[in-house]
Amino acid sequence: MGLIRSWVESANAAEGPFPLNNLPCGVFSVGQDEPRCGVAIGDFVLDVAGLEEEGLLQLEGGPLLDVPFWNEVMGAGPAVWAALRDRLTALLAEGSAERGAVEPLLHPLAGVALHMPFLVSEYTDFYAGRHHATNVGTMFRGAENALPPNWLHIPIGYNGRASSVVVSGTPVRRPWGQVKGPDHAMPFFQPSRRFDIELEMGAVVGVPSEGPVTVAEADAMIFGYVLLNDWSARDIQAWEYQPLGPFQAKATATTISSWIVTKAALEPFRVPTPPREVPLLPYLHEPGPMLYDIALEVALQPEGGAETVIARTNYAQMYYSAAQQLAHHTTSGCAMNTGDLLGSGTISGPVRESRGSLLELSWGGKEPVAIDGGTRTFIEDNDTLILRGECRGEGYRIGFGDCAGTVIPALADPYAR
Amino acid sequence: MGLIRSWVESANAAEGPFPLNNLPCGVFSVGQDEPRCGVAIGDFVLDVAGLEEEGLLQLEGGPLLDVPFWNEVMGAGPAVWAALRDRLTALLAEGSAERGAVEPLLHPLAGVALHMPFLVSEYTDFYAGRHHATNVGTMFRGAENALPPNWLHIPIGYNGRASSVVVSGTPVRRPWGQVKGPDHAMPFFQPSRRFDIELEMGAVVGVPSEGPVTVAEADAMIFGYVLLNDWSARDIQAWEYQPLGPFQAKATATTISSWIVTKAALEPFRVPTPPREVPLLPYLHEPGPMLYDIALEVALQPEGGAETVIARTNYAQMYYSAAQQLAHHTTSGCAMNTGDLLGSGTISGPVRESRGSLLELSWGGKEPVAIDGGTRTFIEDNDTLILRGECRGEGYRIGFGDCAGTVIPALADPYAR
Numbered sequence: 001m002g003l004i005r006s007w008v009e010s011a012n013a014a015e016g017p018f019p020l021n022n023l024p025c026g027v028f029s030v031g032q033d034e035p036r037c038g039v040a041i042g043d044f045v046l047d048v049a050g051l052e053e054e055g056l057l058q059l060e061g062g063p064l065l066d067v068p069f070w071n072e073v074m075g076a077g078p079a080v081w082a083a084l085r086d087r088l089t090a091l092l093a094e095g096s097a098e099r100g101a102v103e104p105l106l107h108p109l110a111g112v113a114l115h116m117p118f119l120v121s122e123y124t125d126f127y128a129g130r131h132h133a134t135n136v137g138t139m140f141r142g143a144e145n146a147l148p149p150n151w152l153h154i155p156i157g158y159n160g161r162a163s164s165v166v167v168s169g170t171p172v173r174r175p176w177g178q179v180k181g182p183d184h185a186m187p188f189f190q191p192s193r194r195f196d197i198e199l200e201m202g203a204v205v206g207v208p209s210e211g212p213v214t215v216a217e218a219d220a221m222i223f224g225y226v227l228l229n230d231w232s233a234r235d236i237q238a239w240e241y242q243p244l245g246p247f248q249a250k251a252t253a254t255t256i257s258s259w260i261v262t263k264a265a266l267e268p269f270r271v272p273t274p275p276r277e278v279p280l281l282p283y284l285h286e287p288g289p290m291l292y293d294i295a296l297e298v299a300l301q302p303e304g305g306a307e308t309v310i311a312r313t314n315y316a317q318m319y320y321s322a323a324q325q326l327a328h329h330t331t332s333g334c335a336m337n338t339g340d341l342l343g344s345g346t347i348s349g350p351v352r353e354s355r356g357s358l359l360e361l362s363w364g365g366k367e368p369v370a371i372d373g374g375t376r377t378f379i380e381d382n383d384t385l386i387l388r389g390e391c392r393g394e395g396y397r398i399g400f401g402d403c404a405g406t407v408i409p410a411l412a413d414p415y416a417r
Numbered sequence: 418m419g420l421i422r423s424w425v426e427s428a429n430a431a432e433g434p435f436p437l438n439n440l441p442c443g444v445f446s447v448g449q450d451e452p453r454c455g456v457a458i459g460d461f462v463l464d465v466a467g468l469e470e471e472g473l474l475q476l477e478g479g480p481l482l483d484v485p486f487w488n489e490v491m492g493a494g495p496a497v498w499a500a501l502r503d504r505l506t507a508l509l510a511e512g513s514a515e516r517g518a519v520e521p522l523l524h525p526l527a528g529v530a531l532h533m534p535f536l537v538s539e540y541t542d543f544y545a546g547r548h549h550a551t552n553v554g555t556m557f558r559g560a561e562n563a564l565p566p567n568w569l570h571i572p573i574g575y576n577g578r579a580s581s582v583v584v585s586g587t588p589v590r591r592p593w594g595q596v597k598g599p600d601h602a603m604p605f606f607q608p609s610r611r612f613d614i615e616l617e618m619g620a621v622v623g624v625p626s627e628g629p630v631t632v633a634e635a636d637a638m639i640f641g642y643v644l645l646n647d648w649s650a651r652d653i654q655a656w657e658y659q660p661l662g663p664f665q666a667k668a669t670a671t672t673i674s675s676w677i678v679t680k681a682a683l684e685p686f687r688v689p690t691p692p693r694e695v696p697l698l699p700y701l702h703e704p705g706p707m708l709y710d711i712a713l714e715v716a717l718q719p720e721g722g723a724e725t726v727i728a729r730t731n732y733a734q735m736y737y738s739a740a741q742q743l744a745h746h747t748t749s750g751c752a753m754n755t756g757d758l759l760g761s762g763t764i765s766g767p768v769r770e771s772r773g774s775l776l777e778l779s780w781g782g783k784e785p786v787a788i789d790g791g792t793r794t795f796i797e798d799n800d801t802l803i804l805r806g807e808c809r810g811e812g813y814r815i816g817f818g819d820c821a822g823t824v825i826p827a828l829a830d831p832y833a834r
Contacts, residue, residue, distance in 0.1 A: 332665040
């Protein structure tokens with residue numbers, strides 16, 4: 001399938017992130033107006049809440065777009081998602097008879113503010129990239145213990161902090177935390193000196209579940225995907241994470257892209273997970289390809305400097321898919337809810353340039369990474385980190401928009417009031 | 418301070434859990450009516466939503482009780498909490514002129530159903546009991562590695578799953594999960610054979626925060642406390658928990674008591690944390706006593722059998738207070754919200770009979786525990802586990818009500834539809 005042409009001319013540009021094939025879901029505001037649901041199309045955002053208000057869009061169980069988040073649509077399930085996509089495609093397609101009614105609901109993207117696209121219920125972060133797990137395991141536990149014995153059997157994950165999730169563009173304040181190096185007898189409380197990114201994809205759960213679900217059922221529950229930066233304070237993490245896992249090291253911020261790219265838009269780009277080194281238990285078997293061919297990159301822009309792309313990789317590098325992760329998440333009977341967010345785990349590839357964190361890129365700080373005007377081991381104050389991702393179709397691309405955050409200096413005294 | 422006498426005669430019984438000193442917050446329903454907020458008083462629940470509707474109770478920013486959960490009151494802060502307590506105390510005190518108006522809003526506890534008292538935003542579980550950490554550490558990692566090196570410096574915690582939290586009385590289905598023993602080459606997917614309890618207290622966050630807070634500020638944010646049973650599948654936990662902590666082993670259910678006992682009711686029972694073995698960093702220093710003298714017990718009742726109390730301990734056994742845990746939780750800048758729930762960690766004492774989990778009581782299954790008509794290492798199907806707690810004042814007690822759950826058999830096939 002090639003480009004679906006739209007009467008929104010900018011949506012037909014071959015290099016643009018938001019053709020009619022995409023229709024990603026976001027929340028925008030114009031000036032001082034209240035935030036509203038919209039979809040990106042070319043250089044515009046279409047006010048879909050306005051479409052619904054004006055009767056141009058009717059969804060079963062609606063109105064579903066009269067709130068400034070996508071959760072009501074997400075929870076409505078695949079039939080509503082398909083009906084919404086079909087209707088928007090018809091309204092925006094070249095030759096649409098309804099162009100005249102729709103056109104006033106387009107706002108230039110350059111003039112809107114973007115907000116959190118959905119309310120996060122709970123956030124789970126996984127550890128499902130083999131190259132990342134091997135790299136980090138080697139640094140934290142030595143090469144002989146790099147990959148934990150359970151790693152090839154379980155999509156290892158831990159519960160993260162939903163309150164940490166912020167939308168692209170939100171400044172991220174360098175955290176304080178408790179740290180202790182091997183040479184010190186006692187810990188210190190200080191600003192993190194090894195603040196890092198993790199390049200991830202986030203799967204957004206639409207349909208809730210109560211008992212265990214299969215991988216196929218899990219895939220059907222997923223509404224779409226976002227880019228996700230799991231900001232990580234490595235010095236805090238190293239001291240706190242045994243035996244119960246990362247806690248404050250990961251709680252400062254988790255940045256997501258402003259746009260949820262729907263599963264329907266990603267459908268042409270499905271690819272299988274890599275061959276298994278050891279067989280998986282049947283409950284993790286995939287009935288079809290569940291990863292996506294999404295080219296990813298990380299750029300670092302120092303204050304006043306130019307961007308440098310410091311890593312390029314692909315979501316297809318993951319060992320476990322989001323559907324496998326979600327199925328595993330439900331094995332215990334754990335209830336999943338609309339708005340649950342599942343981080344993929346850091347997406348590193350096999351070579352240095354494809355590593356998805358500075359911890360790996362600089363090999364624990366030992367091998368600085370070249371950037372515009374200098375080098376980096378970990379993030380410095382006022383650096384901006386930008387994740388980008390896109391699928392490359394025939395004559396069109398599916399983009400996610402930027403997932404960006406600038407690290408601002410730590411508080412001088414976190415308890416000053 | 419002794420018993421505050423009430424015109425509700427059953428509230429004056431010396432052994433009763435719900436004197437006027439207590440006024441715990443719950444959500445109840447009568448017959449097919451919608452759930453409403455209430456407080457327990459003697460053998461009754463007082464319909465406080467009704468008090469507000471009828472103008473007998475006016476809270477700043479109200480109405481706050483027109484919803485079937487306490488979150489609006491919890492988020493309103495200490496001045497509203499104090500005003501509510503003062504007003505209810507006046508309405509219910511012996512000699513109250515308003516008895517006639519209040520009395521029709523009393524419902525016998527025996528005739529109501531109790532529901533979740535608040536909406537859980539996020540759930541964090543700690544590991545702050547020294548005897549428990551030492552016992553479990555010894556079993557999982559050997560005596561020489563029992564207490565992790567960070568344990569005396571950090572209130573170790575991990576994020577749990579809010580969707581797992583259920584109210585007392587909710588049946589708990591034995592989970593399936595991935596397990597592997599040391600003698601097996603490959604893991605199995607099967608129902609848990611080592612399903613366990615953890616006796617904990619839960620601190621309920623009322624006032625939200627954004628940046629780091631001091632221990633004193635954290636204490637002021639806490640609305641009250643519940644009993645909490647952190648159901649744990651030990652076989653799943655042992656295989657999955659390295660390196661990122663417990664995940665599905667803890668996601669089946671987390672049972673809380675039906676009543677939130679407010680901090681005001683617990684005030685007379687404050688006790689300090691134990692002496693520090695090594696000094697804490699200043700951000701964890703406590704300005705005053707932050708634990709409570711709460712006598713706790715665990716009872717096990719097999720199907721058709723009698724209850725046996727299998728453990729007796731006290732919340733004062735904890736090494737870290739909930740205020741310290743909450744302060745630590747915010748160090749990274751992690752935002753805390755109204756409805757966040759913090760599990761204390763398992764509350765074990767120094768002797769076998771004071772251990773707060775079957776894992777410890779049976780020492781990993783090696784030393785069966787005597788119960789009515791038999792023994793237990795871990796929980797068997799149709800066993801009911803009941804946590805109870807109370808503070809013993811002069812001439813009165815502060816009770817929490819039962820925190821109970823019956824374990825029902827695992828699904829025969831978790832994927833049958």
